[in-house]
Amino acid sequence: MINTSYIYLDNASTTRVDDKVIKEMIPFMSEFYGNSSSSHALGIETNKNIIIARQNVAKLFNAEPKEIIFTSGATEAINTIFKGLVASNRTKRSQIITVTTEHSAVLDTCKYLEEIGVDVIYMPVLESGLIDLCELRKVISEKTLLVSVMLVNNETGVIQPVKEVTEIAREFGALMMTDATQAVGKISIDVQDIDVDYLVFSGHKFHGPKGIGGYYHNSKAFNFQPLIHGGGQEKGRRSGTLNVPGIIGLGKSCEICLNEIEKNKSSIKKLRDLLENELLVIEGAFINGDKENRVYNILNISFPDIEADILIKMLNNICVSNGSACHSELIEPSHVLRAMGLSNKDAFSSIRFSLSKYNTEDEILYTIKKVKEIIYQLKTSNYA
Known part of the structure; x- marks a missing residue:
């Protein structure tokens, strides 16, 4: 009907939001409402479920749980990575390369970074919406700090050759980030295979709750300054009381995606x-x-x-x-x-x-x- x-x-x-996700979240707004950072019994029990949720997210990407950092969503994750890398950079690398068809969360962040002196190159695309890898080779150099190419475009659905882009970035010693917001739950993502340093995602794009997302941070990649300071949650990478119901829902969404x-x-x-x-x-x-x-x-x-x-x-x-x-x-x-x-x-x-x-x-x-x-x-x- x-x-x-x-x-x-x-x-x-x-x-x-998937009904199974809602069902999973409800107890953490009523029965298990403890702060996951607290050392009492309710806090410990809540934290056990946070650990399981983090494992489910990591499993979807073939990552390690310690490499998953929770944020309020993809926009915060993007700002965290870009601004954190620039603020923490102590090398001569002063350039970021991205693409003209990226989401505004990337483009507007890059415009801000340009205002404070960062050199940003905006790669053009072909009529197909795909980037030209030969053009990337022409502009990338030892000055490049980060290359950022989204995995799936949010307007056209075009899948960019992120693995090949990463290979080029590696040749020049640059870091690699991909905005996978539109890819998660639609295509299989193996961070070991595409070899990125950072991967961004948001729960509400794949039948999870709004207000929760995060990023994968390759444990071998550069560890930058956090965007948000405070209580040291998320191993100091994102302070603030954890959104427990959101994280539980995100973990369940990832588990469902893996199966469906x-x-x-x-x-x-x-x-x-x-x-x-x-x-x-x-x-x-x-x-x-x-x-x-x-x-x-x-x-x-x-x-x-x-x-x-x-x-x-x-x-x-x-x-x-x-x-x-x-x-x-x-x-x-x-x-x-x-x-x-x-x-x-x-x-x-x-x-x-x-x-x-x-x-x-x-x-x-x-x-x-x-x-x-x-x-x-x-x-x-x-x-x-």
């Missing part, structure tokens, strides 16, 4: 492909981003001569996006699509559909029907 209240196809923005990832990939891809194939029938419609190197739950599609904002409003209870939710109130074209070479007009005509395990075939068929009806209506009205 179709959920007549909402058809939610904006899962790259945030996701519904292959099953979800098959079912969600089937729905995404159905949606994509039917919408491409619309005259002029085209996909944004590399069709081979992308995650299976995101579809970014342009409908020329149709304003995305108008289409989104007319879709009413079908929740979709015209780009990153962080910039949803800005009346400007997607910086990701513009970096890929789209005109302002085509960027303004683009919509992102992002699916999850909770979507159904009935919902997708209904969405296809409504999109086609609305676009036909707009093209045959005075609007066109």
Whole structure:
């Protein structure tokens, strides 16, 4: 049956919390409410569960539990890594390399660092949204402190060759960070294989609670100054009373992802492909981003001569996006699509559909029907 209240196809923005995650969290807001840093019995019992949650997160990435640091989410983790590395750097390395299609959490942090004297290089991308590794070799040098390339783009779903980027960074002695916020729970991530120094994630992107996330810190990598000082929690890397219910929920989300990832990939891809194939029938419609190197739950599609904002409003209870939710109130074209070479007009005509395990075939068929009806209506009205 179709959920007549909402058809939610904006899962790259945030996701519904899994019922099993909620069930796991509830006792830690009632029965086990102790501070995990306390030495009394309730604190010790709470901390035991924090340890299990950290193990579950680490297992999802093939990391060691001690390499997982909890934060309020990916944005805090990104700020922590960038600013911490710059503040702690005592070498001649004064350069950061990132990509023009990164999330604003990376780009805005880099703009701040530029203001305090850091040299930042913003790598362009090809029309596919992929970076050019040859161009990276041209700009990287012994001055490079950090290379930051997101694993999966939040608007197009394009998967960047992070392992190959890391190999290049290693040749020049640079550190490597990847924003894996959109990748976790969708594709398998092995930090030993991709060999990054830092990897960022956020729970609410994979059916966990909001307000919790963190980063993987390779135990062999540079240990920088923390962004937040205080009680010395997280081994001094992130002070502040731990968000116990959030951490428990995050750990459970990671455990579920590990068990469901292959099953979800098959079912969600089937729905995404159905949606994509039917919408491409619309005259002029085209996909944004590399069709081979992308995650299976995101579809970014342009409908020329149709304003995305108008289409989104007319879709009413079908929740979709015209780009990153962080910039949803800005009346400007997607910086990701513009970096890929789209005109302002085509960027303004683009919509992102992002699916999850909770979507159904009935919902997708209904969405296809409504999109086609609305676009036909707009093209045959005075609007066109």
